Amino acid sequence: MNLWRDIRGTIEPFWVTLRNMLRKPVTIQYPEEKRTPYPRYRARMVLTRDPGGEERCVACYLCSAACPVDCISMQAAEREDGRRYAAWFRINFSRCIFCGLCAEACPTLAIQMSPDYEICNRDPLKLVWEKEDLLIADGGKDKEYSFYAHAGIGVGQPRGAGAEESPVADIKSNLP
Amino acid sequence: MTPLLVTLVLILVKLALVFGVILTMAAYIVLAERKLLGRMQLRYGPNRVGPFGLMQPLADLIKMLTKEDVCPAHADKWLFMISPGLAAVTALLAFAVVPFGPPLTLFGQTVPMVVCDLNVGVLYFLGLSSLAVYGIALGGWASNSKYALLGAIRGLAQLISYELSMGLAVVPVILASRSFSLTDIVNAQASYPFAVTHPLAFLIFLVSVAAESKRIPFDIPEAENELVAGFHTEYSGMRFGLFFVGEYINMIILGSMTTVFFLGGWHGPLLPPVLWFLLKVMAVCFVFIWVRGTMPRLRYDQLMHFGWKFLVPVALVNVVITGAVMLWLKG
Ligand code: SF4
Numbered sequence: 001m002n003l004w005r006d007i008r009g010t011i012e013p014f015w016v017t018l019r020n021m022l023r024k025p026v027t028i029q030y031p032e033e034k035r036t037p038y039p040r041y042r043a044r045m046v047l048t049r050d051p052g053g054e055e056r057c058v059a060c061y062l063c064s065a066a067c068p069v070d071c072i073s074m075q076a077a078e079r080e081d082g083r084r085y086a087a088w089f090r091i092n093f094s095r096c097i098f099c100g101l102c103a104e105a106c107p108t109l110a111i112q113m114s115p116d117y118e119i120c121n122r123d124p125l126k127l128v129w130e131k132e133d134l135l136i137a138d139g140g141k142d143k144e145y146s147f148y149a150h151a152g153i154g155v156g157q158p159r160g161a162g163a164e165e166s167p168v169a170d171i172k173s174n175l176p
Numbered sequence: 177m178t179p180l181l182v183t184l185v186l187i188l189v190k191l192a193l194v195f196g197v198i199l200t201m202a203a204y205i206v207l208a209e210r211k212l213l214g215r216m217q218l219r220y221g222p223n224r225v226g227p228f229g230l231m232q233p234l235a236d237l238i239k240m241l242t243k244e245d246v247c248p249a250h251a252d253k254w255l256f257m258i259s260p261g262l263a264a265v266t267a268l269l270a271f272a273v274v275p276f277g278p279p280l281t282l283f284g285q286t287v288p289m290v291v292c293d294l295n296v297g298v299l300y301f302l303g304l305s306s307l308a309v310y311g312i313a314l315g316g317w318a319s320n321s322k323y324a325l326l327g328a329i330r331g332l333a334q335l336i337s338y339e340l341s342m343g344l345a346v347v348p349v350i351l352a353s354r355s356f357s358l359t360d361i362v363n364a365q366a367s368y369p370f371a372v373t374h375p376l377a378f379l380i381f382l383v384s385v386a387a388e389s390k391r392i393p394f395d396i397p398e399a400e401n402e403l404v405a406g407f408h409t410e411y412s413g414m415r416f417g418l419f420f421v422g423e424y425i426n427m428i429i430l431g432s433m434t435t436v437f438f439l440g441g442w443h444g445p446l447l448p449p450v451l452w453f454l455l456k457v458m459a460v461c462f463v464f465i466w467v468r469g470t471m472p473r474l475r476y477d478q479l480m481h482f483g484w485k486f487l488v489p490v491a492l493v494n495v496v497i498t499g500a501v502m503l504w505l506k507g
């Protein structure tokens with residue numbers, strides 16, 4: 001009975017390979033045929049804009065700190081009205097491991113992963129992308145979110161003026 | 177021109193032809209193998225260079241030739257240099273006795289379709305296939321590396337063991353055709369191939385041939401996962417390429433031998449004889465590739481057990497039975 005099983009186990013695979021040989025290969029021939037990755041696919045990062053069309057990034061360095069391979073660097077700067085932004089922002093994609101920790105760390109949803117995976121280059125220096133290359137004219141995954149609407153610019157925003165905040169109650173008027 | 181000169185020129189022309197055909201065939205069998213294995217695994221295999229990837233062998237050749245050729249320190253330089261050649265040449269030499277077709281008549285002269293019709297062709301072939309051991313042994317030994325040496329030793333043991341069953345499997349054929357000449361053996365199969373009358377010998381021969389050409393499931397001399405890369409660990413560039421091509425030349429020669437011994441050589445209806453011969457060799461090569469796509473590698477001890485405890489005794493019994501039956505038929 002074992003011998004029969006062994007013989008069958010020797011013969012059967014031949015039929016499997018022969019059958020597979022006549023089937024159509026599943027290969028995707030890359031440069032000619034491309035797959036559309038899913039929207040949540042994690043390839044290179046982008047810098048997004050808030051609904052008002054302004055840069056979201058506030059140059060808080062959180063992404064840079066979260067990055068395990070230290071490939072993000074930037075210089076913080078401040079506008080007249082006190083709003084922070086990145087004077088320059090640089091990602092070295094030749095080091096990036098596309099782990100997504102930077103996008104995780106970002107409090108303003110500025111840095112996000114995008115499905116654009118075709119960034120290969122023979123020259124590693126061409127893989128260092130500046131802010132101009134990274135910025136897109138879109139809000140990315142959460143188009144409605146605006147950090148400053150919640151936090152206000154600077155510390156001077158009146159209390160209760162942020163989005164989702166209710167106006168400050170006048171406790172005196174609540175007296176019985 | 178004297179007849180001697182004519183024969184000499186003819187032999188040279190045939191040599192050149194056989195050489196060219198075999199070498200191109202070996203290169204394209206590599207390609208065919210890659211493609212077929214690819215299809216068995218639901219991928220395409222090489223298809224970038226030229227139409228359908230047909231220029232791939234050329235690209236591989238250029239790559240091999242332009243790679244750095246490293247000779248390890250403390251290696252035996254001379255042996256290290258010549259052993260890949262030995263492996264390829266011993267395989268090539270065996271073609272001298274393979275008959276590709278019935279004698280042709282050209283300009284009123286009969287031209288045998290074999291480089292040299294030895295009357296002890298079988299012995300010549302068996303002797304040469306034993307010589308193939310040298311390429312492996314020296315290759316593994318000369319590179320002064322433990323892994324290469326281990327691979328070589330395992331390869332030697334395997335080749336020698338399966339040589340035995342191969343030789344024994346041929347004996348019934350020789351008994352049946354009453355000749356050591358390959359041409360006579362093919363002629364003896366004019367009505368039906370020996371694979372039909374001696375199926376057991378045919379199977380034993382096929383298995384031994386797979387082992388002789390060091391192919392999966394018998395690729396113990398290479399065994400990448402246990403032995404780095406086997407006996408050619410230290411070889412690079414075209415020297416490795418020679419080992420590699422030698423293996424495929426070996427595959428063609430052993431395929432031709434299977435054709436000659438068991439598949440009726442050039443005999444076949446309709447098509448021209450040489451074409452039949454080629455087709456049969458191709459079919460045997462396809463079976464090898466198919467086996468490679470299907471079977472896992474045997475463990476070393478299982479391989480030796482199978483050779484010595486199963487194939488050799490069965491082949492021996494087969495020889496005795498064949499002899500007895502032939503005596504009985506005659507008497
Ligand atoms: S994806 Fe990971 S490695 Fe790449 S920049 Fe962001 S944190 Fe750094």
Ligand code: SF4
Pocket residue numbers: 056057058059060061062063064074105106107108109110111
């Ligand atoms: S991208 Fe996000 S985390 Fe990085 S500096 Fe700008 S706001 Fe901070």
